[in-house]
Amino acid sequence: MAEFTIKTARCKGCGICVAFCPKQVLEVDELGKVQVVNREACIVCGQCELRCPDYAIFVDKGGATA
Amino acid sequence: MERSFEKYFRQNRLPHMWCPGCGNGIVTKAVIMAIEKAGFSQDNTVIVSGIGCSSRASGYMDFDTLHTAHGRAIPFATGVKMANPDLNVIVLTGDGDCTAIGGNHFIHGCRRNVDLTVVLFNNNIYGMTGGQASPMTPTGKKATTAPYGAIDRPFDACKLAEAAGATYVARSTAFHVQHLADMIKGGLDSHGFSFIEAMCQCPTAFGRNNKMADPAKMMMALRDGVMMKAAWDKLPAEKQAERFPIGVLCQKEYIDYAKAYDTVIEKAGGRA
Numbered sequence: 001m002a003e004f005t006i007k008t009a010r011c012k013g014c015g016i017c018v019a020f021c022p023k024q025v026l027e028v029d030e031l032g033k034v035q036v037v038n039r040e041a042c043i044v045c046g047q048c049e050l051r052c053p054d055y056a057i058f059v060d061k062g063g064a065t066a
Numbered sequence: 067m068e069r070s071f072e073k074y075f076r077q078n079r080l081p082h083m084w085c086p087g088c089g090n091g092i093v094t095k096a097v098i099m100a101i102e103k104a105g106f107s108q109d110n111t112v113i114v115s116g117i118g119c120s121s122r123a124s125g126y127m128d129f130d131t132l133h134t135a136h137g138r139a140i141p142f143a144t145g146v147k148m149a150n151p152d153l154n155v156i157v158l159t160g161d162g163d164c165t166a167i168g169g170n171h172f173i174h175g176c177r178r179n180v181d182l183t184v185v186l187f188n189n190n191i192y193g194m195t196g197g198q199a200s201p202m203t204p205t206g207k208k209a210t211t212a213p214y215g216a217i218d219r220p221f222d223a224c225k226l227a228e229a230a231g232a233t234y235v236a237r238s239t240a241f242h243v244q245h246l247a248d249m250i251k252g253g254l255d256s257h258g259f260s261f262i263e264a265m266c267q268c269p270t271a272f273g274r275n276n277k278m279a280d281p282a283k284m285m286m287a288l289r290d291g292v293m294m295k296a297a298w299d300k301l302p303a304e305k306q307a308e309r310f311p312i313g314v315l316c317q318k319e320y321i322d323y324a325k326a327y328d329t330v331i332e333k334a335g336g337r338a
């Protein structure tokens with residue numbers, strides 16, 4: 001399963017990752033920070049990481065144990 | 067897993083000062099990706115910027131960096147390059163910085179073919195000072211200094227660079243991150259004046275004035291407002307006017323300024 005690394009201090013809640021995720025995996029919470037709300041649906045396409053202007057979200061394919 | 071590009075950022079300076087959704091962060095990352103691919107070291111690469119939101123990029127990059135005066139990044143960079151031609155010198159500039167106050171430095175840098183790679187962060191506006199129109203604000207778009215829409219025609223900075231003598235000219239956008247990094251890498255690999263226009267979104271000063279404050283929607287508009295050059299070339303003229311071509315727009319050979327100056331050094335009796 002996808003493994004996310006989120007550098008919360010860098011996230012500005014711009015919503016770019018949310019808008020470009022093809023599987024509705026992400027949301028911006030009431031504090032204006034990105035949250036992974038549907039990790040199972042993630043296909044690790046990397047769109048969120050590629051487009052984040054703040055280098056706040058990273059996604060990797062999980063290992064066998066994930 | 068920590069990404070390899072992180073080492074090129076001054077970690078203690080992040081998060082950066084740009085607004086939520088600002089395209090400057092994406093363009094900066096594309097510059098770093100290109101530097102990493104080109105294999106430049108942090109010790110032989112100098113980043114020079116002018117003044118503006120975009121010009122703040124140099125402060126986040128862990129290289130030898132110079133944050134100079136408004137419009138004057140190219141002259142400073144020319145000095146660095148002429149003093150030590152072995153250095154890789156990269157200029158980061160904005161549409162105001164490069165084509166308004168710095169317009170003459172820009173065309174003469176091209177004319178001299180100084181071996182620099184200049185990345186223009188084109189957000190179509192003066193972001194830092196609150197949204198005044200720049201020479202690259204599209205006709206009809208609003209700015210604080212053009213509340214009814216700009217009547218001026220915008221510069222096409224790529225055509226300007228080519229006409230003035232730049233030997234590598236390319237364009238891409240903050241939507242096309244990997245393509246943008248490739249275009250910048252092409253500039254780093256070329257000898258002579260390399261110019262890359264990176265179209266990007268300013269949701270705060272441009273977007274809010276033009277009914278498009280959502281940064282993701284602005285990125286989609288960037289995506290839809292351009293076309294790869296090979297396909298664009300085949301469009302009829304009236305269709306070409308609706309989109310910008312992206313890709314390498316001009317590539318030619320001409321002696322760069324430091325090499326040309328070597329002939330002067332030679333004639334004057336050689337290096338001490």
Ligand SMILES: Cc1ncc(C[n+]2csc(CCOP(=O)(O)OP(=O)(O)O)c2C)c(N)n1
Nearest residue numbers: 118119120136160161162163191192193194
């Ligand atoms: C000599 C001088 N004139 C004017 C200014 C004010 N000023 C600061 S940034 C800027 C415009 C920057 O616009 P642009 O280059 O497009 O960069 P952006 O902020 O949009 O990234 C101006 C006019 C200045 N700093 N110095």
Ligand code: SF4
Nearest residue numbers: 011012014015017052
């Ligand atoms: S794109 Fe980056 S800064 Fe914007 S909401 Fe997503 S993680 Fe946060």
Ligand code: SF4
Nearest residue numbers: 084085088119193268
């Ligand atoms: S004003 Fe515009 S260019 Fe400046 S940081 Fe904000 S979004 Fe970016």
